[in-house]
Amino acid sequence: MMTPYDWNESVRNRMEFVEERLRSGSPVIGVRYAGGLLLVTLRGTQSKTFEIYDRIAMSAIGAPSDVEAIRIAALDFAHQEGFARSPDDVTVNRLVSFALSPALKKAFGDAWSAPLVFRGVFAEAGAAPEHDRFATLNFDGNFAYASNVAVAAGTIQAEEAMRDVLGALSPDVSLRDALRASLEAWALGRKLALSGIDPNSEEEDISPNPAVSAWEELADDRKHLAVEAAVLERKISGEIGCRFLRDSEITPSLPHS
Amino acid sequence: MGAAGPASVSEIHGTTVIAVKYDGGVLNVGDRRATGGTAVMYDRAEKILTLDDHTLLAVSGSYATALNIVRYLQHSFKYYRRTQLQEMSLDGKLQEIGRMIANNLPNAMSGIGAFLPVLSVWDTTSKEGRIYFYDGMGARFEQAEHGAAGSGSAPIRGVFEYVTRTKGPFHKMSLDSALRECLEMLDIAADLDSATGGFDKILPSAIAVGPDGIVKIDDKQLAASIRDLRGKR
Numbered sequence: 383m384m385t386p387y388d389w390n391e392s393v394r395n396r397m398e399f400v401e402e403r404l405r406s407g408s409p410v411i412g413v414r415y416a417g418g419l420l421l422v423t424l425r426g427t428q429s430k431t432f433e434i435y436d437r438i439a440m441s442a443i444g445a446p447s448d449v450e451a452i453r454i455a456a457l458d459f460a461h462q463e464g465f466a467r468s469p470d471d472v473t474v475n476r477l478v479s480f481a482l483s484p485a486l487k488k489a490f491g492d493a494w495s496a497p498l499v500f501r502g503v504f505a506e507a508g509a510a511p512e513h514d515r516f517a518t519l520n521f522d523g524n525f526a527y528a529s530n531v532a533v534a535a536g537t538i539q540a541e542e543a544m545r546d547v548l549g550a551l552s553p554d555v556s557l558r559d560a561l562r563a564s565l566e567a568w569a570l571g572r573k574l575a576l577s578g579i580d581p582n583s584e585e586e587d588i589s590p591n592p593a594v595s596a597w598e599e600l601a602d603d604r605k606h607l608a609v610e611a612a613v614l615e616r617k618i619s620g621e622i623g624c625r626f627l628r629d630s631e632i633t634p635s636l637p638h639s
Numbered sequence: 640m641g642a643a644g645p646a647s648v649s650e651i652h653g654t655t656v657i658a659v660k661y662d663g664g665v666l667n668v669g670d671r672r673a674t675g676g677t678a679v680m681y682d683r684a685e686k687i688l689t690l691d692d693h694t695l696l697a698v699s700g701s702y703a704t705a706l707n708i709v710r711y712l713q714h715s716f717k718y719y720r721r722t723q724l725q726e727m728s729l730d731g732k733l734q735e736i737g738r739m740i741a742n743n744l745p746n747a748m749s750g751i752g753a754f755l756p757v758l759s760v761w762d763t764t765s766k767e768g769r770i771y772f773y774d775g776m777g778a779r780f781e782q783a784e785h786g787a788a789g790s791g792s793a794p795i796r797g798v799f800e801y802v803t804r805t806k807g808p809f810h811k812m813s814l815d816s817a818l819r820e821c822l823e824m825l826d827i828a829a830d831l832d833s834a835t836g837g838f839d840k841i842l843p844s845a846i847a848v849g850p851d852g853i854v855k856i857d858d859k860q861l862a863a864s865i866r867d868l869r870g871k872r
Contacts, residue, residue, distance in 0.1 A: 433721050454722065461718045465710070 653834025
């Protein structure tokens with residue numbers, strides 16, 4: 383029989399198990415820009431950013447097989463709802479809070495199966511910019527919504543530092559500037575998560591622009607990674623489409639250029 | 640477009656949709672009339688429907704059936720692309736459309752839901768426009784230059800041949816020339832077939848598919864082509 387102590391310990395053990403594996407994940411960033419929403423990360427051989435539905439995309443860190451399972455669950459829910467009712471009824475709110483979060487919570491609480499290693503950002507481009515929405519979803523089912531910026535990284539401290547870098551961005555920033563700021567935030571989040579540094583610690587050496595210096599410090603790390611950036615862009619016709627940026631669009635925004 | 644009650648397949652195709660190749664892809668032109676028996680029920684029906692960025696379906700027959708099948712196919716193609724992270728092959732799309740038409744055979748035989756499309760695609764592998772039509776059991780046939788469906792297509796069948804012999808193949812025409820020929824044929828079809836709307840009251844639909852995807856011919860260009868046609872009479 384499982385005692386309350388066992389249950390608490392089980393949850394703690396599972397949380398440590400997942401957090402340890404998420405720590406080395408390449409952070410993902412979602413920001414608003416003048417033409418829509420931007421999702422940015424650096425990836426190895428496998429894609430980390432995916433189109434989910436007509437106006438919805440996601441990017442995540444975690445075990446590839448777990449990210450894939452959640453991606454397919456999101457796709458199934460979105461397409462079944464969109465076909466049964468209307469594409470207008472598929473929203474990131476319903477997707478995250480109604481379809482995915484309870485399932486993740488249930489999976490995390492099941493002591494007899496391996497927990498899902500997942501932390502992701504979902505982005506929805508609204509009909510008008512004021513209806514744009516981000517959601518972050520955690521492996522334990524916790525979720526949060528944001529209007530302008532959302533991040534998923536290896537540690538809470540890394541996420542806070544990334545949000546600080548991106549918080550200064552205006553929603554009508556150009557795509558190029560939004561991408562550059564996102565890459566700088568990625569570098570800072572990556573560095574902090576890998577090193578375990580707490581940016582609030584007074585003992586740490588804070589450079590004038592920690593995000594830019596982090597990008598340079600991670601040069602070796604970046605050799606094995608490629609920038610992946612996708613936009614949910616509003617077209618003049620009013621349609622919204624998901625598009626991956628080409629290298630020619632990414633290169634001018636690299637922090638060192 | 641459709642008629643209530645049992646009827647032969649040929650009787651319930653009240654419309655005219657045309658597909659011709661041009662030097663940049665495939666152009667579709669269709670009238671906007673929807674009929675119920677002998678009554679004109681609606682004059683703004685969209686009969687050229689987009690399945691994805693490189694696929695157009697020009698529909699004839701039961702409009703309700705057509706819309707349901709198109710909606711299913713749109714979702715199916717998107718779902719495949721998003722889950723598999725690659726486009727469905729052209730052959731895969733053609734098979735799926737054929738399967739939907741075959742599945743609709745009981746409706747077609749009962750006279751309430753026949754649906755026969757003309758499919759226009761930009762083949763991203765061979766870099767060319769292609770046109771297909773289907774029979775009621777789902778078999779598909781590729782057309783070399785042009786295709787048409789609906790009750791107005793039979794009266795203009797010979798016009799395609801006449802245009803090809805006198806003005807050259809459609810696939811060498813510019814988009815403007817192909818559009819003018821299609822509008823002329825649509826006008827003839829409207830003269831000879833009561834279920835086909837012309838362009839005196841409502842502009843027809845004209846949509847092209849090419850290497851850059853789907854391009855809707857805007858009303859201004861359509862109106863200019865129609866003025867040009869009338870000016871020559």
